[in-house]
Amino acid sequence: MELDCANSSDALLMNIFCHPQVFNGNTLATPVAHLLGVEPSAKPNFGIHPGVPLLSGLKDRTEIDLQLDDLFVEAKLTETSFQNAKPRLIERYRDLETVFDLDRLPRKILYSPTTHPPTEDFSQIEDPADLPDPPPSPILASTPSRTAFHGYQLIRDALAAYASDASFCVLCDARRHDLIETWYAVLLAVHRPTFAARLKLLTWQELAITLPHDLQQFLDTKYGIVAI
Secondary structure (H helix, E strand, C coil): CCCCCCCCHHHHHHHHHCCCCCECCCCECHHHHHHHCCCCCCCEEEEECCEEEECCCCEEECCEEEEECCEEEEECCCCCCCCEECHHHHCCECCHHHHECHHHCCEEEEEEECCCCCCCCCCCCCCHHHCCCCCCCCCCCEEEEEEEEECHHHHHHHHHHHHCCCEEEEEECCCCHHHHHHHHHHHHCECCHHHHCCEEEEEHHHHHHCCCHHHHHHHHHHHCCCCC
16 A cells, blocks of 8 residues: 555544555454444545534535544644634524533634834934934833634534444544543533543554554654654
């Protein structure tokens, strides 16, 4: 198999789950299936669009990176974050308060830089000696502009899993403590214990343990991901 070196999580997922020693066209390798908590008969589906019910009666077709039977997987590799969203965007979802305690969902204050004060025009002064002394440079500060929900992508994907009666797994690099902290902040806001039990975190490093040697070498060489 020729490995695609594209620098994205979805390309890496396809490299892994299309590898003949991971999925042979009929069954998943047993160690991989056991780690993910699915049956070996589960077939990978990439880039699915489950519906997330809205209060309006319509659905938001969010994208999930990988589906294995009733497991949804959202993968992060080099992406910077799980996105922020305005409250009105989050509040559209029908099951939001059924699944989450809104007061516990992580929020982030977004700041806007203060604009520079207007400058005086001295272009008509001919003698530079007539120029006044420049005023001291003002210290520019950022001011709060709005509050956003932090981890919007996780909130939306968890709601997609809830609506589909599925489980949900976040797959990320063990070195990305920021992403892991965001995930646990969202998880702590889930107030339905039976659904919270279907939400989990897996690292690329943990997955690497179950993979064939050539994939392990690729992960190490390309991304510095070493099986642990």
